Amino acid sequence: MVTTPVLALALRDTVDAMLRHDPRAAAVGAAVAALSYALGRYLGSLDYTLVGMLADRIGTLHIRRHVEEQLARLDGLDHLERTDLLDRVTVLRNASWQLNHAPWQAVAAVCDALRLGLLLLLLATVTPWLLLLIGFAAAPLWFDQRGQRSVFAAETDTAEQFRLQRHLFNLATEAAGGKELRVSGAGPSLARRQRHAWDLAVAGRFRARVRAALWTLAGWTVFTVGFTGGLLVLVDLTARGAATVGDLVLAVTVAVTLRNAIQETLTAVSHTVGGRVQVEPLLWLRSYVRATRSRAHASPPARLRDGITLDGVSFTYPGTTRAALSNVSVSLPAGSVVAIVGEYGSGKTTLVKLLTQLYRPDCGRIRVDDLDLGDLSPVAWRARVAAAFQDFGRFHIAFGETVGIGDLSGLSDRARVLAAVDAADSRTLVDRLPDGLDTQLGRQFDGVELSEGQWQRTALARASMRTDPLLFVLDEPTASLDAPSEHHIFERYLARARELADRTGAVTVIVSHRFSTVAGADRILVLHEGRLAEQGTHAELLAADGRYADLYGIQATAYDLSQKG
Structure with a gap:
């Protein structure tokens, strides 16, 4: 901060000493000038390195984690389908470094402003007229703020296109869809779509940055005019003998560094202001989480007495007009095994999502014994839920961990993890892995890649980690397994259901689309176009000769034909 003023003063004293023919004073002044210059360069390099390292480390480890923690506090999945939230998360994903760098830049702005004040004070010793440069220096700051607001608005407006191009890029580069893209020849088309989305996003941001650059240019033009006028005043004073040659050297030295000092001050202030602009999505996210987080705090019962009851439950997904569930009323008795069947799109998985509080009904109520599910703390309720979903996760971590996260309290309990593996009839899978439970999964992490059926067995094992659930959900739990494995798994899980x-x-x-596997359920619910069409036992529904009987007959006939073929 003080090295530049010291450098200017030392140079002035050096020149005046030389004109006085005082070599000793000139040598001292030159030495002070050299030391000041070297110290300034060293401190500048050290500051840049340390601040960059700290900003990058904290930005990655703290701010991104904070965003993830905020998102994890959202109670349901519907929040993650809102474009206004996703737009801000997209901005935050790319702004963690700027957010963390802004406080450092605020400190730098104060230091640079003090240095600028010292430089202007030195100029004032030559002539007070040079203090008018302060007014001209304010112009770039004001103009730059206008440009920053334009850039931020463009980043938010184009965030959806950025998400789309990233999604298309991942589709084209990940192994999951590689087979279909190559067989269908859709790769080039996907690349063109990705490029189009990228061009739309970049075009919007480019226009905003051009506007910001024009604002910045206007500001610096104003400053340049004032700066040139100040230099003319200095030349005039020197020509008229109103200042010494040392004063002229001091003024020129300060004038040369003044531009950099003002630019660095304005840059630090600009980054600070830019950080403040980037803080808006983070503050919005915090406010959104606080406003939407459930205030329910009731705890579920230790044991179900009556069961779970749905009373006139309806639900429509955000952004659609067709009801996924419509006026569903049914009782799920405590201790019962309830199967939900129906054609694709009939509302089976939606009903499961409502039972697990991933969504809330648009109307109607769900009761757990005599408690409204909406009054139960989502965290407390889900702690008593075990579930294997149709779109199960493929977590590329150690095999034991990908099972153990089904109940974090037992993550490090290898005996519990192995018991869950046994419940899913997956001990053979573990025995075949090179490092057993410690085997890293995922080829992109130099690990083992599982087949679809093996991933599903892993999801089933994960769902078996909790030993005291009140709700045990198996959503298409065997869709990726062969018929013998499916039958064996269902027998094991029916036995587990009786234990629970x-x-x-x-x-x-x-939940299953294969009717033959759910015949042993205590009650079967038949959904059709979001409505409860029938319910009863397997025998009762066959005797009723309704929709269930028709669908069951179609599947049985198809199976017989496949066996004969």
Whole structure:
């Protein structure tokens, strides 16, 4: 901060000493000038390195983690489908470094402003007229703020296109869709779509940055006019003998560094202001999480007595007009095994998402014994839910961990993890892995890649980690397994459902499109176009000769034909 003023003063004293023919004073002044210059360069380099390292480390480890923690506090999945939230998350994903760098830049702005003040004070010793440069220096700051607001608005407006191009890029570069893209020859088309989305996003941001650059140019033009006028005043004073040659050297030295000092001050202020602009999405996210987080705090019962009851439940996904569920009323008795069947799109998985509080009904109520599900703390309720979903996660971590996260309290309990593996009939899979439970999954991490059926067994094992659930959900749990494995798994999980019923009165909900596997359920719900068409036991529904009987017959006929073929 003080090295430049010291340098200017030392140079002035050096020149005046030389004109006085005082070599000793000139040598001292030159030495001070050299040391000041070297110290300034060293401190500048050190500051840049340390601030960059700290900003990058904290920005990555703290701010991104904070954003992830805020998103994890959202109670349901519907929040993650809102474009206004996703737009801000997109901005934050690319702004963690700027957010963390802004406080350092605020400190730098104060230091640079003090240095600028010292430089202007030195200029004032030559002539007070040079202080008018302060007014001209304010112009770039004002103009730059206008440009920053334009850039931020463009980043928010184009965030959706950036998400789209990133999604298309991932589709084209990840192994999951590689087979279909190559067989269909759709790769070039996908690349063109990705490029188009990228061009739209970049075009919007480019126009905003051009406007910001024009604002910045206007500001610096104003400053340049004032700066040139100041230099003319200095030349005039020197020509008239109103200042010494040392004063002229001091003024020129300050004038040369003044531009950099003002630019660095304005840059630090600009980054600070830019950080403040970037803070807006973070503050919005915090406010959104606080405003939308459930205030419910009731705890679920330790054991189900009556069961779970749906009363006139309806639900429509955001952004659609067709109801996924419409006026569904049904009782799921405590300790029962309830199967939900129906054609694709009939509302089976939606019903499961409502039971697990991933969504809330648009109307109607869901009761757990005599408690409204909406009054239960989502965290407390989900702590009593075990589930294997149709779109199960493929977590590329150690195999034991990808099972253990089904209940974090037992993550490091290898005995519990192995018990869950046994429940999913997956011990053979573990035995074949090179490092057993410690085997890293995912080829992109130099690990083992599982087949679709093996991933599904892993998801089933994960769902078996909790030993005291009140709701046990199996959403298409065997869709990726062969028929013998499917039959064996269902027998094991029906037995597990009886154990949970005895222990906690748990309701087990099995969603399946294969009717033959759910015949042993206590109650079967048949959904059709979001409505409850029929319910009863397998025998009762066959005897009723309704929709269930028709669908069951179609599947049985198809299976017989496949066996004969």
